[in-house]
Amino acid sequence: MASSRKVAVVTGSNKGIGFAVVRALCKSYEGDVFLTSRDEGRGQAAVADLNKEGLQPKFHQLDINDRSSVDQLKSFLQATYGGLDVLVNNAGIAYKNADPAPFAEQGEVSCKTNFWATLDVCRVLFPLLRPHARVVNVSSLVSQFAITKCSPAVQGRFKDPSLTMDGLEKIMQEFVDAAKAGNHQDQGFPNTAYGTSKIGVTVMSFIQDREIRKDLREDIVINACCPGYVATDMSSHKGTKTIDEGADTLVYLALLPPNTTSPKGNFVSDRTIQNWG
Numbered sequence: 370m371a372s373s374r375k376v377a378v379v380t381g382s383n384k385g386i387g388f389a390v391v392r393a394l395c396k397s398y399e400g401d402v403f404l405t406s407r408d409e410g411r412g413q414a415a416v417a418d419l420n421k422e423g424l425q426p427k428f429h430q431l432d433i434n435d436r437s438s439v440d441q442l443k444s445f446l447q448a449t450y451g452g453l454d455v456l457v458n459n460a461g462i463a464y465k466n467a468d469p470a471p472f473a474e475q476g477e478v479s480c481k482t483n484f485w486a487t488l489d490v491c492r493v494l495f496p497l498l499r500p501h502a503r504v505v506n507v508s509s510l511v512s513q514f515a516i517t518k519c520s521p522a523v524q525g526r527f528k529d530p531s532l533t534m535d536g537l538e539k540i541m542q543e544f545v546d547a548a549k550a551g552n553h554q555d556q557g558f559p560n561t562a563y564g565t566s567k568i569g570v571t572v573m574s575f576i577q578d579r580e581i582r583k584d585l586r587e588d589i590v591i592n593a594c595c596p597g598y599v600a601t602d603m604s605s606h607k608g609t610k611t612i613d614e615g616a617d618t619l620v621y622l623a624l625l626p627p628n629t630t631s632p633k634g635n636f637v638s639d640r641t642i643q644n645w646g
């Protein structure tokens with residue numbers, strides 16, 4: 370029979386900010402904490418590193434781009450815990466500035482992982498969320514900048530308070546198609562693949578908040594956030610924050626106390642709600 374023990378899952382946590390989130394949760398969360406990684410070896414090595422610090426994260430393989438991997442995690446959580454209490458959607462990718470890959474490819478691949486794969490994880494795992502669950506979607510302040518670079522018409526579509534998830538997916542697909550056609554700027558989209566993918570993550574979080582408020586399960590809190598500029602492989606270690614400093618806002622949002630009304634459905638940076646867009 371499934372245990373009713375609380376459980377937290379952090380995606381993309383074999384290194385970088387996600388790794389530091391697992392480290393912090395192992396110290397402060399009253400439940401099991403899952404370090405997940407698309408590569409079993411990198412994940413187990415990260416668990417061993419935390420073991421050396423006296424911490425005991427659990428491990429599960431998770432490639433957010435692989436639907437069967439996401440489904441396997443769901444089945445495992447269902448059978449072992451009967452639910453899910455904290456989900457930190459941290460896994461993400463970014464092309465380096467100097468990467469020669471054409472914009473068409475960068476647009477498609479960035480949106481596929483950062484937006485659609487994160488949305489897939491949510492669609493599969495949200496049915497497991499228990500009352501008082503906390504969901505943290507890791508976006509970026511780059512999304513805040515990128516939205517200002519959209520045409521007024523595109524900004525209006527992203528910010529429409531009645532936008533549905535289907536509607537958001539349609540806009541994101543329009544961006545990918547326009548990037549392939551080489552006319553994304555003519556269509557009112559910004560000239561940033563990563564930034565647009567993270568607009569998707571931020572707006573997705575607002576829509577999820579609107580949807581979950583109608584759910585019968587009480588007090589589920591979903592927020593988007595930015596960790597700040599963090600020294601990781603993604604930033605070529607140029608970021609000014611350590612991974613533990615970068616993890617701070619994510620952990621704060623993951624541990625929001627029962628019956629939190631704010632932040633809820635917000636974009637948060639440095640533990641502060643940002644006026645997004």
Ligand SMILES: NC(=O)c1ccc[n+]([C@@H]2O[C@H](COP(=O)([O-])OP(=O)(O)OC[C@H]3O[C@@H](n4cnc5c(N)ncnc54)[C@H](OP(=O)(O)O)[C@@H]3O)[C@@H](O)[C@H]2O)c1
Nearest residue numbers: 381383385386432433434459460461509598599601602603
């Ligand atoms: N660093 C910053 O300054 C900064 C600023 C704003 C936002 N962010 C966001 O913060 C999050 C973490 O970034 P980071 O700086 O810690 O980057 P990172 O060091 O490159 O780590 C990214 C993590 O995501 C994992 N990942 C990538 N694709 C995946 C997939 N398909 N399935 C599962 N895991 C996957 C990576 O696994 P592998 O090791 O297998 O590649 C790695 O564990 C990202 O969402 C990023 O966009 C970072």
